[in-house]
Amino acid sequence: MRRDVFQAIADPVRRDIIKLLSEQALTVNEVAEQFQVSRPAISKHLKILEECGIISYSQKGRERHCLIQPKNLIPAFLWIDQYRNLWEEKLDSFENYLNQLQNKNNKHE
Structure with a gap:
């Protein structure tokens, strides 16, 4: 079975292992x-x-030491990065909505 980076990051324990090994x-x-x-x-x-x-x-x-191979995480990063603008727009829109609600509440006080 051929595995890829997305299978690696699909499990929370594996993501935690990646984080640990990225530090040392x-x-x-x-x-x-x-x-x-x-x-x-x-x-x-x-x-x-x-x-x-x-x-x-x-x-x-x-002893066998586990070493991270960060370059092999690049495909996942690139895939996620393509959606950054979408999420930034959604978050900006949500922030604007919250600011509008706050301004309305401040005017009624």
Whole structure:
């Protein structure tokens, strides 16, 4: 099964793992210690992230360190970025509406 970056970020635990690894490389055990799910579940998430190209491993002695591959997150960023203007317009419109309501309430006080 071919996996892509969107499968990697579809799960909240994997998004949290990505955030952790974006701050520093961690061993598999160090990643697992950050979550209240089983070690095998974390290993499964890490395997999916590796299959998606989001992480790679570096062997240092007996420990495997998980390393983030940020360039492979670019497709997701580009896809989300295309909707930025749409959401900015919606948020600006909502802010204007709230300001209008606030002005009406201030006039009636």
